[in-house]
Amino acid sequence: MDFNLKESMDVLERTPRTLESLLDGLSEPWIRRTEGPKTFSAFDVVGHLIDGEETDWIPRARIILSRSPDPRFEPYDRFRHWTRNVDRSLPSLLSEFGKLRSANLALMDSWHLAEEQLELTGIHPTFGRVTLRELLAAWVVHDLGHIAQVARVMAKQYREAVGPWVPFMPVLTDHEVPRS
Amino acid sequence: MDFNLKESMDVLERTPRTLESLLDGLSEPWIRRTEGPKTFSAFDVVGHLIDGEETDWIPRARIILSRSPDPRFEPYDRFRHWTRNVDRSLPSLLSEFGKLRSANLALMDSWHLAEEQLELTGIHPTFGRVTLRELLAAWVVHDLGHIAQVARVMAKQYREAVGPWVPFMPVLTDHEVPRS
Numbered sequence: 001m002d003f004n005l006k007e008s009m010d011v012l013e014r015t016p017r018t019l020e021s022l023l024d025g026l027s028e029p030w031i032r033r034t035e036g037p038k039t040f041s042a043f044d045v046v047g048h049l050i051d052g053e054e055t056d057w058i059p060r061a062r063i064i065l066s067r068s069p070d071p072r073f074e075p076y077d078r079f080r081h082w083t084r085n086v087d088r089s090l091p092s093l094l095s096e097f098g099k100l101r102s103a104n105l106a107l108m109d110s111w112h113l114a115e116e117q118l119e120l121t122g123i124h125p126t127f128g129r130v131t132l133r134e135l136l137a138a139w140v141v142h143d144l145g146h147i148a149q150v151a152r153v154m155a156k157q158y159r160e161a162v163g164p165w166v167p168f169m170p171v172l173t174d175h176e177v178p179r180s
Numbered sequence: 181m182d183f184n185l186k187e188s189m190d191v192l193e194r195t196p197r198t199l200e201s202l203l204d205g206l207s208e209p210w211i212r213r214t215e216g217p218k219t220f221s222a223f224d225v226v227g228h229l230i231d232g233e234e235t236d237w238i239p240r241a242r243i244i245l246s247r248s249p250d251p252r253f254e255p256y257d258r259f260r261h262w263t264r265n266v267d268r269s270l271p272s273l274l275s276e277f278g279k280l281r282s283a284n285l286a287l288m289d290s291w292h293l294a295e296e297q298l299e300l301t302g303i304h305p306t307f308g309r310v311t312l313r314e315l316l317a318a319w320v321v322h323d324l325g326h327i328a329q330v331a332r333v334m335a336k337q338y339r340e341a342v343g344p345w346v347p348f349m350p351v352l353t354d355h356e357v358p359r360s
Contacts, residue, residue, distance in 0.1 A: 018201040133341070134341065140335075141338050144331040144351060148329075148351050155325055162317045162318045164304070165321070169318065169325055
């Protein structure tokens with residue numbers, strides 16, 4: 001698919017409700033377990049998505065749109081949420097994520113981005129020049145990747161419980177070595 | 181996690197709403213595209229989950245609970261939905277899946293399954309003896325695997341659009357060779 005702003009926002013606006021539908025009200029093991037050391041639980045993923053709203057996607061879009069001579073992005077801290085959310089509950093994080101996402105999409109909508117603005121660039125700390133279009137596409141893929149991750153991490157909690165079904169359920173053996 | 185019937189049903193009951201939150205109202209490309217020949221689109225996954233409600237999980241649980249001398253499962257047709265749902269819309273499939281799932285969970289709840297019933301066995305056409313506990317755990321993992329698949333298949337539609345982000349978004353390169 002070619003990037004399309006409206007179709008991208010359609011996905012972005014669905015993510016908070018999707019995670020709430022999947023997670024809200026589940027017992028602690030479903031929410032808190034991971035797929036290995038230094039990997040994210042479902043709770044961690046929601047915290048990480050909040051960090052993205054506050055420090056990644058929209059701040060980087062602003063840098064690009066500022067047309068500054070040095071449109072360099074701040075490096076992104078993938079583990080900010082581990083200290084930030086120590087005392088938080090999942091429902092409060094889900095609610096916060098929903099509010100931040102709505103506000104960010106309303107802001108982006110208010111920019112009335114034109115095609116030529118999507119071609120403007122910023123400088124990523126690792127891989128250099130990227131367009132606003134690529135940044136916004138990455139935001140969508142980032143959401144979807146983390147929804148997939150939450151479902152996978154939950155599935156793996158029943159890896160032993162399914163007995164002989166393991167080879168027929170590829171989600172149980174995806175990312176045996178963490179890939180992100 | 182050890183298998184727990186209540187915690188399993190908590191996940192099973194959330195799947196229809198999760199898929200509706202993720203998919204309802206999206207444009208056709210998000211819903212209809214796949215990650216390669218003979219693989220499932222989001223639309224196909226919902227059809228496949230309906231097939232599971234009608235022909236797989238509960239029918240197999242009934243076979244186990246019947247304590248027949250030959251508790252052999254019918255082979256499961258993974259592609260029944262391809263002909264069944266040719267003229268259907270995604271909203272109608274989502275609605276049908278929600279109703280079937282609710283009815284199946286209500287039925288299972290009415291069985292008041294005891295621990296010793298979870299130890300009863302049936303015969304899987306491929307891998308032989310399995311317990312009811314393993315079957316029900318597999319039902320949960322099957323749901324979660326397909327939620328992960330839907331998110332992954334959607335993400336891959338933007339593989340080109342993200343430009344240099346590909347190596348940082350593992351969901352884009354998961355299952356390059358279809359695994360199920």
